[in-house]
Amino acid sequence: MMKSKKWNIVLALLLMGTFTVQAQITGKPNFGKIAIIDATIHTVTEGTIQNGVITLNGEKIEYVGTDHSIVTNDYTIIDATGKHIFPGFMDSGTSLGLVEVNAVPVTVDNREVGNMNPNMLAFTAFNPHSASIPVTRVSGVTHVITAPQGGLVSGQAALMDLWGYSPDSMAIDATAGMVLNWPSAQSRGWGPRNPEQAEKRYKEAVRNLDKWLDNARFYEQMMNEYEADPMGKTKPEKNQQLQAMRALVQGETPLIIAVSGEKDILNAIEWSSHEDNSSLNIIFAGVEEGWRVAEKIAEAGIPCLVSTLYTPVRSYDHIHRPYENPAALMKAGVKVAIMTGEVENVRNLPFNAGYAAAYGMGIEEAIKAVTINPAEIFGISDRLGSLEIGKQANLFISSGDPFEPLSQIEQVFIKGYQIPMDSRHTQLFEEFLDRDATQE
Amino acid sequence: MKNTITTLLILAVFSIGTIAQEKGSVLIQNATLMTITDGIIENGDVLIVDGVITAIGTDLSAPSGVSVVDGTGKYVMPGIIDAHSHLNTVSTNEARNPVTAEVTMEESINPNSVSIYRALAGGVTSIHLMHGSANVIGGQGETLKLRYGVTQDEMRFDGAKRTIKFALGENPTRVHGQGNGIQPRTRMGVEQIIRSHFDEAIDYRIKREAYLAAKEAYEGDKRGRTAPPVPVAKNLRYDVLNDIIDGEILVHCHSYRADEILMLMRVFNDYGIRNYTFQHANEAFKVAPEIAKNGAYTSVFADWWAYKFEVYYSTAYNATILNENGVTNSINSDSNELIRHLNHEAAKTVRYGETSEADALKMITINPAKQLGIDEMVGSLEIGKQGDVAIWSGHPLSIYSKVEHTYVDGKKYFDLYMDPVDMRIAVDSEDSYTEAGFNTFIQGREEDSCMSDVFELIQQ
Numbered sequence: 001m002m003k004s005k006k007w008n009i010v011l012a013l014l015l016m017g018t019f020t021v022q023a024q025i026t027g028k029p030n031f032g033k034i035a036i037i038d039a040t041i042h043t044v045t046e047g048t049i050q051n052g053v054i055t056l057n058g059e060k061i062e063y064v065g066t067d068h069s070i071v072t073n074d075y076t077i078i079d080a081t082g083k084h085i086f087p088g089f090m091d092s093g094t095s096l097g098l099v100e101v102n103a104v105p106v107t108v109d110n111r112e113v114g115n116m117n118p119n120m121l122a123f124t125a126f127n128p129h130s131a132s133i134p135v136t137r138v139s140g141v142t143h144v145i146t147a148p149q150g151g152l153v154s155g156q157a158a159l160m161d162l163w164g165y166s167p168d169s170m171a172i173d174a175t176a177g178m179v180l181n182w183p184s185a186q187s188r189g190w191g192p193r194n195p196e197q198a199e200k201r202y203k204e205a206v207r208n209l210d211k212w213l214d215n216a217r218f219y220e221q222m223m224n225e226y227e228a229d230p231m232g233k234t235k236p237e238k239n240q241q242l243q244a245m246r247a248l249v250q251g252e253t254p255l256i257i258a259v260s261g262e263k264d265i266l267n268a269i270e271w272s273s274h275e276d277n278s279s280l281n282i283i284f285a286g287v288e289e290g291w292r293v294a295e296k297i298a299e300a301g302i303p304c305l306v307s308t309l310y311t312p313v314r315s316y317d318h319i320h321r322p323y324e325n326p327a328a329l330m331k332a333g334v335k336v337a338i339m340t341g342e343v344e345n346v347r348n349l350p351f352n353a354g355y356a357a358a359y360g361m362g363i364e365e366a367i368k369a370v371t372i373n374p375a376e377i378f379g380i381s382d383r384l385g386s387l388e389i390g391k392q393a394n395l396f397i398s399s400g401d402p403f404e405p406l407s408q409i410e411q412v413f414i415k416g417y418q419i420p421m422d423s424r425h426t427q428l429f430e431e432f433l434d435r436d437a438t439q440e
Numbered sequence: 441m442k443n444t445i446t447t448l449l450i451l452a453v454f455s456i457g458t459i460a461q462e463k464g465s466v467l468i469q470n471a472t473l474m475t476i477t478d479g480i481i482e483n484g485d486v487l488i489v490d491g492v493i494t495a496i497g498t499d500l501s502a503p504s505g506v507s508v509v510d511g512t513g514k515y516v517m518p519g520i521i522d523a524h525s526h527l528n529t530v531s532t533n534e535a536r537n538p539v540t541a542e543v544t545m546e547e548s549i550n551p552n553s554v555s556i557y558r559a560l561a562g563g564v565t566s567i568h569l570m571h572g573s574a575n576v577i578g579g580q581g582e583t584l585k586l587r588y589g590v591t592q593d594e595m596r597f598d599g600a601k602r603t604i605k606f607a608l609g610e611n612p613t614r615v616h617g618q619g620n621g622i623q624p625r626t627r628m629g630v631e632q633i634i635r636s637h638f639d640e641a642i643d644y645r646i647k648r649e650a651y652l653a654a655k656e657a658y659e660g661d662k663r664g665r666t667a668p669p670v671p672v673a674k675n676l677r678y679d680v681l682n683d684i685i686d687g688e689i690l691v692h693c694h695s696y697r698a699d700e701i702l703m704l705m706r707v708f709n710d711y712g713i714r715n716y717t718f719q720h721a722n723e724a725f726k727v728a729p730e731i732a733k734n735g736a737y738t739s740v741f742a743d744w745w746a747y748k749f750e751v752y753y754s755t756a757y758n759a760t761i762l763n764e765n766g767v768t769n770s771i772n773s774d775s776n777e778l779i780r781h782l783n784h785e786a787a788k789t790v791r792y793g794e795t796s797e798a799d800a801l802k803m804i805t806i807n808p809a810k811q812l813g814i815d816e817m818v819g820s821l822e823i824g825k826q827g828d829v830a831i832w833s834g835h836p837l838s839i840y841s842k843v844e845h846t847y848v849d850g851k852k853y854f855d856l857y858m859d860p861v862d863m864r865i866a867v868d869s870e871d872s873y874t875e876a877g878f879n880t881f882i883q884g885r886e887e888d889s890c891m892s893d894v895f896e897l898i899q900q
């Protein structure tokens with residue numbers, strides 16, 4: 001008996017060895033009643049508290065304030081004197097967990113074959129054991145929108161937290177947004193080169209999109225009627241694609257429109273103003289030329305997901321344009337969330353926001369753009385995005401300004417779990433800093 | 441448009457024969473000086489006269505005619521040097537043979553690329569313009585000064601060491617083995633390509649020298665008793681390989697995995713090659729003691745990893761581990777985006793492993809200068825060095841700091857406060873139909889820039 005158990009362990013270890021590619025090797029989290037005291041607490045929605053106290057009880061924030069007397073003996077106390085506490089940051093545009101090694105096609109699960117894939121769920125392909133997940137979360141990024149790519153409609157993005165062993169336990173919203181790649185009407189180097197051809201191609205794509213939405217609305221109506229009263233009716237045939245679009249046409253699932261150029265942004269605004277589309281809950285993503293038409297985006301009331309660390313899109317653009325785009329949108333009245341568009345380097349989200357802060361947005365607004373703004377845009381601000389009593393306990397302790405690379409992110413909490421602060425990167429550091437040392 | 445062409449033609453005609461760089465003079469007063477090699481000087485002055493730093497101290501006065509810049513509250517540091525760039529190449533890869541030592545970036549400089557200006561705006565003054573990584577032995581590099589608005593030749597860094605690009609691992613095996621069905625298909629093949637070419641080059645030199653000696657004897661033999669020797673043709677490729685063996689060319693080797701780094705050090709020890717730099721070197725941290733022992737250098741990304749398999753088992757703590765093990769390391773961009781904020785990339789070495797701020801700054805100044813053989817001329821604020829400096833609004837490692845002025849040879853090439861929107865020198869005809877190079881939402885990367893233009897070539 002003993003012997004076979006032992007062999008089971010050996011076998012398990014061998015199997016682990018085989019699958020280290022996917023292993024997320026970290027320690028165990030602390031969970032329960034935790035009090036962090038004497039830090040500067042940046043609540044985001046309710047000001048900044050000096051020498052504050054924040055207590056976590058299970059998955060939720062139990063108290064935020066200055067009353068130290070509420071911290072009783074049964075709390076694990078973390079002294080954070082001189083430190084800063086922020087809500088966990090959220091990246092509104094990634095393919096984290098869908099792609100492991102981009103150059104190795106068998107590890108790339110964010111791009112399905114086909115032009116219309118509303119039924120493809122990022123949630124399904126999300127690998128909770130991706131090596132990139134611990135690397136990301138120890139930087140203070142606790143939540144991501146992870147999105148599929150390609151085609152006209154790529155599929156549905158999921159809003160995931162970054163602690164757990166199954167997509168089910170990590171999903172805040174498995175259908176957080178339908179990704180639409182806005183068909184460009186611009187002539188491109190790699191696309192149609194004359195404007196008429198580009199316009200024709202654009203119109204065809206939009207006609208196709210409108211047709212799909214019409215079908216989805218019809219399907220939704222038909223299904224609603226059947227579901228309300230199936231008596232005496234033939235059950236309509238189920239169509240996976242149209243079924244997946246029901247929540248979209250109801251306005252429950254947002255439509256994330258990836259759009260970049262001025263002309264395309266204007267087209268997308270015009271399209272979204274059609275009466276047929278009034279039920280859609282539209283978000284723009286990318287929006288590199290948003291600054292050119294910021295007022296119009298604001299007028300349309302469409303929130304934007306943008307990054308800052310890319311080269312100016314036109315050779316004659318000002319050098320700082322990518323850094324300044326979020327501020328330009330914000331100042332026009334657009335609700336802005338900062339994203340990276342990354343896979344393995346989602347950890348650079350604070351730096352994307354830092355550049356936005358330095359170039360017109362200011363630190364306070366840039367903090368919002370990675371916390372409460374994305375939470376509001378994706379309709380989950382009752383649970384995420386700020387340090388308030390009753391919200392999910394997602395937060396981190398930083399030695400200083402979290403946008404500064406010179407600061408250290410010292411401890412991360414995700415839904416109340418005190419996360420082990422290790423990742424492949426820290427583990428390799430520990431192993432190799434003094435490689436040839438022997439035990440003393 | 442016609443005017444632009446005429447101007448360029450005139451410039452081109454003028455540049456032939458006489459390469460006279462424009463140099464400037466300036467006195468920067470009362471700033472925090474990050475000297476790099478001699479600590480930080482508070483409230484210090486730097487005087488540049490005719491392109492050379494002539495004085496560093498306090499209360500310096502400007503010689504007549506020299507403009508004065510008030511540096512109160514500002515930071516002055518030497519211009520950033522990027523040891524790995526494809527910023528303004530015309531072409532990057534001569535990807536049709538595993539060994540193309542004879543090609544040079546000297547013939548592939550686009551002096552009009554607006555990317556040059558964008559890099560200046562990030563405080564960069566010199567770059568190492570490199571061949572790509574399609575070939576095991578690619579082409580020779582060119583060290584440039586970012587004198588925006590001059591000709592190809594005038595951009596070249598006078599006195600810089602000659603360099604050459606080598607490449608190991610996935611890129612050459614993919615392009616040649618997988619793509620063209622020839623060696624190398626494996627890391628075994630990569631080693632043998634290098635060894636066999638050095639052996640051939642050595643044999644060639646013996647034969648060529650013997651032939652030249654015989655030819656001289658034959659031509660000097662007035663009585664006609666000597667038989668004419670069989671000619672051994674000049675071979676540029678082998679000549680370059682022999683120059684590497686002779687130490688006249690510094691090797692910069694694209695590499696990722698620890699084992700291939702060890703392989704190249706073994707090979708170079710066998711051929712007596714010294715003073716080389718491992719580029720990218722994501723797994724260099726695994727063999728840091730061996731790299732230090734061999735006196736090799738490394739030039740790495742701050743945090744890129746996992747985009748291809750050979751960088752999957754790597755860490756952003758690479759630079760710190762190398763530095764702590766005594767390896768002279770630089771942080772490079774290999775990207776027209778990262779080159780705009782190499783200060784920020786260097787700052788990441790403080791985040792990842794708590795490298796000191798002083799060492800972090802060395803990784804984008806004096807360390808890359810050593811790797812390019814230009815450290816006697818640039819890379820620190822020292823009297824006698826060239827006047828390549830940038831004035832920063834705050835500490836250069838802070839994300840909130842901006843470059844206010846960038847000087848090359850004492851001449852100002854970037855000014856934050858006189859910064860027009862459109863800084864193109866020549867209008868690219870591509871702009872008329874390529875409206876913009878858009879990113880749109882999720883990007884991800886599967887390549888370093890070292891592979892640019894390879895697959896277009898293969899597809900043709």
